[in-house]
Amino acid sequence: MTENEISKLIIGAAIEVHKELGPGLLESSYEVCLAYELRKQGLNVQTQVALPVIYKDVKLDAGYRIDILVENKVIIEVKAVDGLADIHTAQLLTYLKLKNIKLGLLINFNTTKVVSGIKRIVNNL
Numbered sequence: 001m002t003e004n005e006i007s008k009l010i011i012g013a014a015i016e017v018h019k020e021l022g023p024g025l026l027e028s029s030y031e032v033c034l035a036y037e038l039r040k041q042g043l044n045v046q047t048q049v050a051l052p053v054i055y056k057d058v059k060l061d062a063g064y065r066i067d068i069l070v071e072n073k074v075i076i077e078v079k080a081v082d083g084l085a086d087i088h089t090a091q092l093l094t095y096l097k098l099k100n101i102k103l104g105l106l107i108n109f110n111t112t113k114v115v116s117g118i119k120r121i122v123n124n125l
Contacts (some may be wrong), residue, residue, distance in 0.1 A: 003103040006043070008073045011118060013037035014107050014108060018114035027080045030109040031067050032044035034078065051098055066095055075104040084108050086116050 015025045017033045036102060049066040052059040068076035077092045084106060092104045100124055108117030 001071060003073050005042065006070055007103060007105060007120070008076065009041055009043065010070060010076060010105055011040065011115070013041070014109075014114050014118065018109055020109065021109070023080070023110045023112065025109070026107075027078050030080060031078045032110070034076070034107075035068055038070060040042070046068070051095060054098065073101065075099065075101055077099060077104065077106045079106065079108040079109040079117075081108055083109065086119065089119065089121060092121045092122060096121065100125065
């Protein structure tokens with residue numbers, strides 16, 4: 001399955017979660033529900049994946065965590081904020097680079113329509 005195919009499934013699942021829960025909850029609630037929806041579709045889903053920082057060729061545990069990793073191909077960063085900021089994009093791009101993954105989705109559930117809170121980030125490996 002390609003990154004684009006996975007991405008379409010993720011967006012569909014995010015819409016389903018948002019329909020059920022609406023805006024205004026904690027990020028952790030959306031993360032758990034989104035992971036559940038994706039697993040129901042038979043996808044390999046990992047949550048809160050440790051992401052070490054590589055500093056001068058040494059792996060250091062700095063406490064970073066990927067919210068959701070799907071099929072080891074797409075990183076999802078879940079937000080529940082008033083609006084996405086440049087730092088959110090930078091954070092996801094850094095995660096993509098550290099994990100050597102091409103595609104990430106930044107999903108803000110604190111919107112009236114979740115599709116308006118989805119940002120696709122591509123790491124030009």
